[in-house]
Amino acid sequence: MELSTAIAESFRLLFSLDAKLWNIIGVSMKVSLTALLIATPPAVVLGFALATVPFRGRRACVIVLQSFLSFPTVVVGLVLYVLLARSGPFGQWGLLYTQEAMIAGQAMIAFPVLAAFTLAAVQGADRIVRETALSLGASRLRASLTTLFEVRFAVMAGVFNGFGRVISEVGCAMMVGGNIAGLTRSIPTAISLETAKGEFAQGIALGIVLIVLALGVNALLNYFQGEGGMK
């Protein structure tokens, strides 16, 4: 198929609301948003604690957390595969090749991104924020919560960044999801499969969706950074 024909066909698929295509988009959105929903609260708590609670080994924890940022998603998939495989410790749960497994994998991928963004945001918050809250009569806990609230836009930026990372990852989704049509086929795994089959139209259509999502996420990121006084 020529490129121009493939592009024309991809737009036809998108705008004709092709059921197969939109099912893939739906799976991707459901898995990624659920993963974020699960990962965000504990990641924010961890990032905040690392930024505010001094303890022995804190520096080592920060280094480990930051190292996880560049952890290959396919390795996360491998670890999860070993855990969820029939012979693995959680094999009896039967989660391999399900959306739940994909959600677990994406939550693991998003977690360090969210925690690291929260850590950086709280550490980067000027000392004056905490001092202002304390001086106006806040307890230490309340002053800490006020600081977290003040950096909420930076934390939101972390959430969008995490979304960008999980919606486009292919390694983990492929390994623990299995790319099953209608069930665990997500945008990046579908692009990978369709391209291998030489079916470029659907791959291009899904690529367009990913690009539009990336633009949307970055627009939101930009807006929130502006709101937070970062720009």
Next chain:
Amino acid sequence: MNALVLVGALKKTFGERRLLDVSELALDAGKIYALTGDNGSGKSTLLKILAGLEPADELRMRFNGADIDGASYPDALRREIIYVHQHPYLFHSSITANIEYGLALRGIEQPRRHDLASAAIKWAGLGAVSHVQPKRLSGGERQKVALARAKVLTPRLLLVDEPTANLDRAARGQIVALLKQTASDNSCVVVACHDREIIDLPAVVRLHLEDGRLS
């Protein structure tokens, strides 16, 4: 007159350098004090120690007749002593919410909180900008919000750090006017400054910090 604040000893060292070595300081209610000294002389640090925002190496202090343990600054005292930064931080919310922050911490409920914030906005002459986002305010307006946010809490001791630095003449005049109205019969104000408009005000007591000592 009984001093509102009586400091018997206040010492602070940074590395090898002894920044503060104050052996006596008495602050009376109803007065405005101008704390002067060169840049880096320790004015801000002194104010922050009094406000419990910075630990001292040694602090012997009485507040309103009660001994204060310098090692563990009581949270309750922070409700009596408020420190206003040179470049005040305003929370990412409305001016009203900024002013209501401390009131909410003190358990004052709406609509009383709103009434007090409205009165403070009027007092500070912020009526015209009351709906502007804090991040869009000028330096002088930010300083006024910070003063209103502090004054509404009726602190016994208000510590203000260089409130007129980097402000134009008109804004300086407005801030000085607000400061004059802030000291009352049972509260006092300490202003760290280089500004002659404040130092030369009638009834202002000058405290000069040099080599860590007050004169």
